[in-house]
Amino acid sequence: MNDTTTALNPFSLMMEPELVLQTMERSQQLRGLRRHKLRPLDKPLIPYTKEALANRAAYDAAIDAEDLEAQADAYLLN
Known part of the structure; x- marks a missing residue:
């Protein structure tokens, strides 16, 4: 296989990492x-308000308060 065909074939490039680096260096x-x-994870794009933080805390508390095991047992028994 010649160099041009190898450089254009992505599967052959995956098998030869040094050829990938050479191809990347030549790429205009x-x-x-x-x-x-x-x-993007360093800081939120939109700053949270106190109300938004309180709503999220209330939602998390409601989820934590649910008895998920009882719900799962009831679902599996029906």
Whole structure:
């Protein structure tokens, strides 16, 4: 198999990581990409209000208060 065919075949590239790196280095499209780091989990995009935090805490408390084992037993017995 010649180099052009190998470079175009993604399955052969998966078997040869060094060839992948060489192909990436030669790629004009990859070199043209703008590079910047995104960190979406560092902070929320929309700040939480006290009301939203209270609502979420109330919802979590309601879920925690439910007797899930009893509900599962009732579901399985019916």
